[in-house]
Amino acid sequence: MGNNIFQYDFIIKGLLGAVFASITAGLAGTYIVSKRMVFLSGGITHASFGGIGIGYFLGINPVVGAAVFGILSALGIEYLSVKQKIREDSAIGMLWAFGMAVGIIFIYLTPGYSPNLMSYLFGSILTVTNADIIALGVMSLVLILYFGIFYRTILYISFDELFARTYSSYVDIFKYLTTALVALTIVLNIRMAGVVLVLSLLTIPPNIAMIFTRVYFKIVIWSVIAGFIGTAAGYTISYFAGVPVGATIIFTLVLIWFIAKSINHLVVYFLKIKTRAV
Amino acid sequence: MDYLLKMHSLSASYGTNIVLQDVEFIVMENDFIGVIGPNGGGKTTLLRIILGLLKPVSGNIVFNTNLVVANTIGYLPQMSTGDVSYPVTVTDIVLSGLMMRKGIISRMTSTDKRKAERVIGELGLTGLENATLNELSGGQMQRVFLGRAIIGDPKLLLLDEPGNFVDTTFENDFYEKLRELNKRMAILMVSHDVGTISAHIKSFACVNRKLHYHPSHEITNDDLLAYGCPIQVVSHGDIPHTVLKIHK
Numbered sequence: 001m002g003n004n005i006f007q008y009d010f011i012i013k014g015l016l017g018a019v020f021a022s023i024t025a026g027l028a029g030t031y032i033v034s035k036r037m038v039f040l041s042g043g044i045t046h047a048s049f050g051g052i053g054i055g056y057f058l059g060i061n062p063v064v065g066a067a068v069f070g071i072l073s074a075l076g077i078e079y080l081s082v083k084q085k086i087r088e089d090s091a092i093g094m095l096w097a098f099g100m101a102v103g104i105i106f107i108y109l110t111p112g113y114s115p116n117l118m119s120y121l122f123g124s125i126l127t128v129t130n131a132d133i134i135a136l137g138v139m140s141l142v143l144i145l146y147f148g149i150f151y152r153t154i155l156y157i158s159f160d161e162l163f164a165r166t167y168s169s170y171v172d173i174f175k176y177l178t179t180a181l182v183a184l185t186i187v188l189n190i191r192m193a194g195v196v197l198v199l200s201l202l203t204i205p206p207n208i209a210m211i212f213t214r215v216y217f218k219i220v221i222w223s224v225i226a227g228f229i230g231t232a233a234g235y236t237i238s239y240f241a242g243v244p245v246g247a248t249i250i251f252t253l254v255l256i257w258f259i260a261k262s263i264n265h266l267v268v269y270f271l272k273i274k275t276r277a278v
Numbered sequence: 279m280d281y282l283l284k285m286h287s288l289s290a291s292y293g294t295n296i297v298l299q300d301v302e303f304i305v306m307e308n309d310f311i312g313v314i315g316p317n318g319g320g321k322t323t324l325l326r327i328i329l330g331l332l333k334p335v336s337g338n339i340v341f342n343t344n345l346v347v348a349n350t351i352g353y354l355p356q357m358s359t360g361d362v363s364y365p366v367t368v369t370d371i372v373l374s375g376l377m378m379r380k381g382i383i384s385r386m387t388s389t390d391k392r393k394a395e396r397v398i399g400e401l402g403l404t405g406l407e408n409a410t411l412n413e414l415s416g417g418q419m420q421r422v423f424l425g426r427a428i429i430g431d432p433k434l435l436l437l438d439e440p441g442n443f444v445d446t447t448f449e450n451d452f453y454e455k456l457r458e459l460n461k462r463m464a465i466l467m468v469s470h471d472v473g474t475i476s477a478h479i480k481s482f483a484c485v486n487r488k489l490h491y492h493p494s495h496e497i498t499n500d501d502l503l504a505y506g507c508p509i510q511v512v513s514h515g516d517i518p519h520t521v522l523k524i525h526k
Contacts, residue, residue, distance in 0.1 A: 034364055034365055035361075035364075036361070149383055150382060150383065152370075152373075152374070152377065152380075152384050152385075152386070153377070153382045153383075153384065155366060155370070156374045156377060158364075159360060159361065159364045159366050159371075159374075160360035160361075160374075162355060162360075163353070163355060163360065163374070163426075164377075165331060166329045166330075166331065166351075166353050166378075167377055167378035168377070168382070170382055174382075210365065213365075214365045214367070214410045215365065215367055215408070216365050216366060216370075219365055
């Protein structure tokens, strides 16, 4: 009986986690893929590991540490590259490794054994708390409202920033705000997929969607759907096969991408043959 | 005929580098002015001042507020802005020209969408409404950006080097379109190609730190020299050729 309740709780948690992860990753992911910010996002992800380490060391919630690190490094890179004081890709590369180094140093300095380290690197549904799920749920709501209300403003600034400046004085505010929200989305999803794999959770679904559509809001919707299928399937496989959930999700998503791409190629190929026959 | 904007002893600089000095310039309704001058002479800076992207360090610019409502200037930037592989459709790009009148919480109404449809038709882009930029030719792309510039029915249209990405087959259509638009809006066109534009514009503004207004669409090398505007004039003939400076 107790076992059933535990399983029921586990399934609900997994299901909600999958829904919220795919909504947040779909919205933030479409933004970073469209704006070619994938590498920057990789930097944010790994920099936030420094925050996880410091969180451990100070005995505060590592996710809070990661959020602070992630948002500050994201805004820092955006700001410095606007001022053209640095080469953006080099700075990201440095930050990437620096964050990991800080994280590892502080985790080693923390007395006692750190059983959750692997879960931060590769993700684990077992360590996901109710608070994590609630945080992701709130984040989903915030992102839906943010992108819903300011859809065109965000879209046009990210498509052609220079032109947007000719009519809006809010370009920088929106740029920084969206980047900060992306950083927060990444950090909250680290619990699901882990530092090493979380970026793929954001970038693979939009790439699946873009095989079929080039319209921004349709990419978002299809990304959320693809993300959900991948995440839910990933959980299930991970649960039965006993392998880390993050890796399973990413594996499933890449498989979906590959199948979608193949189907697309076949359809295009047969359409060509058909038109030639006509 | 009324004025659209007046600049009075206007100077602009980037840091300590003075780019425009004591500029006196009036743009009237229905003007079609070719803005020419050497690279770094201040042509684009002039547009940035008009667009409000750069504040003058001294002097002023005054708009005729009866005609030019704030933020309703049509602007066709150089091709380099905007990512051509960005997932945004032709219709959405054209609609973005209406953002100047809308707040940050903007919904496009069905009137807006009909307007976009009309502009797209007018520019010969019908059928490409849902295409993205990377599916278009250079000329089509330029028409999309022109659509974005004119959808708000501006009284003043600014074009920055529109010749840069026009394919020659489309060039005549493009200037024909501009002539048509000029009936309802003034046009300021930055170009380095004096020869090509002189057939289409009404007057010149030579910008090389100072601004000299030349009230005719014909301009000679002597004029350019007198204006301190050293640029190459390309003349037309049966065979494409370039006239070089006389050897001494």
